[in-house]
Amino acid sequence: MSTEENQIEAQLIQVQAAMLECLKDTNLSKLIPENKNILGSGKMLRSQLVLALGAVNGIPEKESINAAAAVDMIHGASLLHDDVIDGGMIRRGAPTFWKKYGINGAILFGDVLMFKALSLLVDVNRVDLLSELIDRTGEVCRSEVEQELILRGSPGTWEECMLVGRYKTGSLFAFAAVAGGNKEPEQAAALREAGYILGTAYQLADDVLDASGNEEVSGKTLGTDDQRGKTTAITAKENAPEDPIAFIFHLLEKAANLLKPWPEIHTAWDTFLKVTMVPVLEKHVHASVE
Numbered sequence: 001m002s003t004e005e006n007q008i009e010a011q012l013i014q015v016q017a018a019m020l021e022c023l024k025d026t027n028l029s030k031l032i033p034e035n036k037n038i039l040g041s042g043k044m045l046r047s048q049l050v051l052a053l054g055a056v057n058g059i060p061e062k063e064s065i066n067a068a069a070a071v072d073m074i075h076g077a078s079l080l081h082d083d084v085i086d087g088g089m090i091r092r093g094a095p096t097f098w099k100k101y102g103i104n105g106a107i108l109f110g111d112v113l114m115f116k117a118l119s120l121l122v123d124v125n126r127v128d129l130l131s132e133l134i135d136r137t138g139e140v141c142r143s144e145v146e147q148e149l150i151l152r153g154s155p156g157t158w159e160e161c162m163l164v165g166r167y168k169t170g171s172l173f174a175f176a177a178v179a180g181g182n183k184e185p186e187q188a189a190a191l192r193e194a195g196y197i198l199g200t201a202y203q204l205a206d207d208v209l210d211a212s213g214n215e216e217v218s219g220k221t222l223g224t225d226d227q228r229g230k231t232t233a234i235t236a237k238e239n240a241p242e243d244p245i246a247f248i249f250h251l252l253e254k255a256a257n258l259l260k261p262w263p264e265i266h267t268a269w270d271t272f273l274k275v276t277m278v279p280v281l282e283k284h285v286h287a288s289v290e
Helices: 003-022 027-031 045-057 061-086 097-101 103-123 127-150 158-168 170-179 185-212 244-257 263-285
Strands: none
Touching (some): 003 103, 045 061, 061 097, 061 103, 061 127, 103 127, 127 158, 158 170, 170 185
16 A cells, blocks of 8 residues: 555544544434444545545645545435435445434434535635535535436436436535645636546446446445436436446546646546546446346
């Protein structure tokens, strides 16, 4: 493991601590020890992206830690709500929160996570990132509405599938990328777009996993997309590329190319892809039910 990887591993522990500290003044903090699959037990891809880019850009560590904790808390909230909507029974190898505490409990806990996450950015006086996170989280919500209320029951076109991926999943990766930036508008715009593309690739790969993966290996309930008639990379045949898997990895290259004007950022991004992201996507798209 490289020095950079060791540093990020150490910082992820601080991110987990920041999330717990943020919830310390709520009575819900009592539920975290018995539900470790809610916060900080997953891959923490978005946090890792913030930390990797922030280190290169010289972002103060406290700012990077809080931004990483904020985006992972928003992501955790979205998973709590998604499990209710999809009827998911397993999340990160353990029973989903709603199965243990009911639908009302999962919805309310998700709401608390969302609003407490915003306070983390106020604490480090990053109003710019607060605005960014509010905007990107709004996109996640609007995309979920689109998939659930407008597209549900339709196979959809590839263009519709791509838009779902861009905003449902890409939005929080876009925030993570911007949070690791140096506040320079041109760089921020390139990082944001690269994050959108990266998240789109991740969502397309997740669609493949849901259709053909192994629940024991993935640690979560699969097959719900088909059961609920969602528009995904599996159903969207119209205008789809001949090789959707190759297309997913082409998106990674496209995202990285946007960052070439900033060599250090480009190198950090490529390292994140190689060490962290590509292995996850490879596992998703090559998984099969045994």
